[in-house]
Amino acid sequence: MSILHATLHAFPMSTTMFRLSPWMAFFGACLLVGCKGSPDGAAPQGSAAASSASTPALAAASAPGPAASAPPVGVTTVRAQQRDLAVLITATGTVAPLSSVDVRPQTTSLVTRVHVKEGQFVRKGELLFTLDPRADEANVAKAQAQLARDQAALADAQRQLTRSRELLAQNFISQGAVDTNQTLVDSQQAALASDRAALDAAKLGLSYTRITAPGSGRLGTIVVYPGSSVQANQTTLVSITQLDPISVAFSLPQRNLGDALAALKDGGAAVTATQPDGGGTTSGRLQFVDNAVDAGSGTVRVKAVFENPQGKLWPGAFVNVAMTARTLKGAVVVPQASIIQTARGPIVYAVKEGTAAPRPVQVIYAQGDDAAVNGVKPGERIVLDGRQNLRPGVPVVERERPAGARPGGAGTGAAAGAASGAASGAPGTASATVKGAPSP
Secondary structure, three states: OHHHHHHHHHOOOOOOOOOOOHHHHHHHHHHHHHHHOOHHHHHHHHHHHHHHHHHHHHHHHHOOOOHHHOOOEEEEEEEOEEEEEEEEEEEEEEEEEOOEEEEOOOOOEEEEEEOOOOOOEEOOOOEEEEEOOHHHHHHHHHHHHHHHHHHHHHHHHHHHHHHHHHHHHOOOOOHHHHHHHHHHHHHHHHHHHHHHHHHHHHHHHHHOOEEEOOOOEEEOOOOOOOOOEEOOOOOOOEEEEOOOOEEEEEEEEHHHHHHHHHHHHOOOOEEEEEOOOOOOEEEEEEEEEEEEEEOOOOEEEEEEEEOOOOOOOOOOOEEEEEEEEEEEEEEEEEEHHHOEEEOOEEEEEEEEOOEEEEEEOEEEEEEOOEEEEEOOOOOOEEEEEOHHHOOOOOEEEEOOOOOOOOOOOOOHHHHHHHHHHHHHOOOOOOOOOOOOOOOO
């Protein structure tokens, strides 16, 4: 810079007489670049070289060592089992009675007595109500009297016919007189048959005054009392709902229609109904499949029947239904909590010669705590707890599982999958918490 300044002072010029040429500009730029390369600027270049030289060393120092040199990881294991695994179809069902009857009178009358209480269990034929029977009793008595009178008239006509035949044999009367008596007997017999029919009708009317249970079940609300007036086939006295057995209606996807129809031929698939409020589980059988698929939802309505002696299933209640669609014979089963989702697919870690060995698996079916998989041999020890700390080839130390411990623990599925994904460069899994798993 000092040389440039001296040159400019030695040759002062005005803008009107001289202009800097491009060559002089280039000369000044070269002088500036020379100043940058002075010894004062050597330090940054040296530090940059040192930094570039130290980068591989730092990377080498921070890089992980071989898996075999890592400290052993404590894990718990279970053995892969080979057994039959039921394929379940789950749905939400509604409890419905097999029969529910509204009891109505068949004659217009007054209630004289109520023989039952609300909520009572009754059997078929048990007396429920009594209506005023006086008018019907009078009709029965009248029909009986008419029957007795016509029976007496028939007996007299038969005696007249017998005498007429005797007189005809002695030629005292003509054949016409005998025929007249025969016609009288036939008329009285017809009248007698009519009287019997009238008497049966009167007795039927009288029977309507005694209202009995048409079937077994539990009574609902009673809406009449002694003295209440009831109308024939209009007034509802009480409802009777059958509770044992009872049915549960639910819907199946169209893809499971074939399984449901096949199950009906074998006596119905096994179905369980679990109450969501912890009321227990009841077992039953599939009994009915609707004759059409709902075009709006793509489902088919089905019904299962359950024995319900203790009344655990109540009409109108919602239950969680699980139906066994089919059974996987001889499947290799591992706990769902042992499966880790990676970028290349699900894997499990098996313990082989004291080290962790990854096993790519194909999940055939998963239900509850279990999963049927391909890629694992029966009897292999599969890592359950501690899998989040594993890498291929890492030495492992098996430890005892605490009694009653849940596999993976609450929320461990997601955390374990994320940790294993971070260790192996794959995304973590977000599996649900598993309630239990087969013991090793």
